Amino acid sequence: DAMVIQNPRYQVTQFGKPVTLSCSQTLNHNVMYWYQQKSSQAPKLLFHYYDKDFNNEADTPDNFQSRRPNTSFCFLDIRSPGLGDAAMYLCATSRGRGGQETQYFGPGTRLLVL
Amino acid sequence: GENVEQHPSTLSVQEGDSAVIKCTYSDSASNYFPWYKQELGKRPQLIIDIRSNVGEKKDQRIAVTLNKTAKHFSLHITETQPEDSAVYFCAATTDTGRRALTFGSGTRLQVQP
Numbered sequence: 001d002a003m004v005i006q007n008p009r010y011q012v013t014q015f016g017k018p019v020t021l022s023c024s025q026t027l028n029h030n031v032m033y034w035y036q037q038k039s040s041q042a043p044k045l046l047f048h049y050y051d052k053d054f055n056n057e058a059d060t061p062d063n064f065q066s067r068r069p070n071t072s073f074c075f076l077d078i079r080s081p082g083l084g085d086a087a088m089y090l091c092a093t094s095r096g097r098g099g100q101e102t103q104y105f106g107p108g109t110r111l112l113v114l
Numbered sequence: 115g116e117n118v119e120q121h122p123s124t125l126s127v128q129e130g131d132s133a134v135i136k137c138t139y140s141d142s143a144s145n146y147f148p149w150y151k152q153e154l155g156k157r158p159q160l161i162i163d164i165r166s167n168v169g170e171k172k173d174q175r176i177a178v179t180l181n182k183t184a185k186h187f188s189l190h191i192t193e194t195q196p197e198d199s200a201v202y203f204c205a206a207t208t209d210t211g212r213r214a215l216t217f218g219s220g221t222r223l224q225v226q227p
Contacts, residue, residue, distance in 0.1 A: 033214070045215070055214075100146065104214060105159070
């Protein structure tokens, strides 16, 4: 059974047109993460929520924002996508943070910017 | 902050041979070291992890070793099979500060039949 679900799997948007990616989880985990992964590179953490506590990475562009309306759902909003934002976006969850907790990844949403 | 270096970036082995991927980390407080396997176009999947109170962990053909003094850990795959072909990422995290995974740059493993 799917535990971390991402929709859509593929998203095409136009340069500058806002886009929202969604993630949901059935694990009741406290922490939800958003990663950006470009071809042949490691996943790059954008931000994470610990419950409702939002934690932004220092180098995440202002163009990227996130919402977590409840435990199960988390959204990634890209306000004005540029060509450089084309990537795979991975959502992950964990029960807690740090050295005791395993992260589980969703299947990802591949974003194409035209 | 934490820095994780991973080597080699690509590795080609013959089916049945062993493969070893090495990672070094900078933060001595790091205490959790997972390894993820990512096949083309798919999600990273946890294959094995180790915590800092353990020096070695095995799961069938896969093993991970940790040397806290030298701050490095390694993934060992024995009797490699073509389905082991993928990109492997190491990662490290701590229980303090940022408490988020820092990934290595990845190793593309190709197992030749």
